[in-house]
Amino acid sequence: MKTGRGNTIFDLTGLDPQIIALLKKRQISVLSLVDEKDPLVITDRILDKLQVKSKKGPHKMEAIHDAENKKVAITMPGILFRGVDGKEVLVTPVEVPEEISTFLSKKELGLLLLSGFPSSGSPTVEPEHLKKN
Incomplete structure (x- = not known):
C-alpha cells in the first residue's frame, strides 16, 4: 500500500x-x-501506520427507544476514525444486531465489522434510568 x-x-x-x-x-x-490476535490492536496499528487519527473505545451512544421515548445507552467496543468522506466509521469485532446497525446508519456512522476473529460478545444496551451515577 x-x-x-x-x-x-x-x-x-x-x-x-x-x-x-x-x-x-x-x-x-x-x-x-x-x-497479533486482537482485531482491534491490528486495526489500531494499521490506522497508525496510515497516519489516520483514531479513538479507541468502548464507545457510548445514546438513543431514544420505543413510544415512551425512554433513553437507552448503547456501548460498543471498537475504534472510531474518519473516512475519506469525512464521516465517522466504527470498526468493531462484535456481532451487531440489525436494529443497532440501523440506528448507527441513521446517525451517519459507518460500521466496519471485523470477521474471522472470535467474537467478543455483542453491544451493551442499557436503559438510562437504570444507570448508576
Whole structure:
C-alpha cells in the first residue's frame, strides 16, 4: 500500500525473513501483524501506520427507544476514525444486531465489522434510568 511514508506491506501471514530483508532493501516498509490476535490492536496499528487519527473505545451512544421515548445507552467496543468522506466509521469485532446497525446508519456512522476473529460478545444496551451515577 502507498502511504504518506512510502510503500508499506501489512504482513498477516508471516513473510520469510529473507523476503522482509529484500523489501526493506528496496525501501518497502513491512508491518508484521502475524503474532497479533486482537482485531482491534491490528486495526489500531494499521490506522497508525496510515497516519489516520483514531479513538479507541468502548464507545457510548445514546438513543431514544420505543413510544415512551425512554433513553437507552448503547456501548460498543471498537475504534472510531474518519473516512475519506469525512464521516465517522466504527470498526468493531462484535456481532451487531440489525436494529443497532440501523440506528448507527441513521446517525451517519459507518460500521466496519471485523470477521474471522472470535467474537467478543455483542453491544451493551442499557436503559438510562437504570444507570448508576
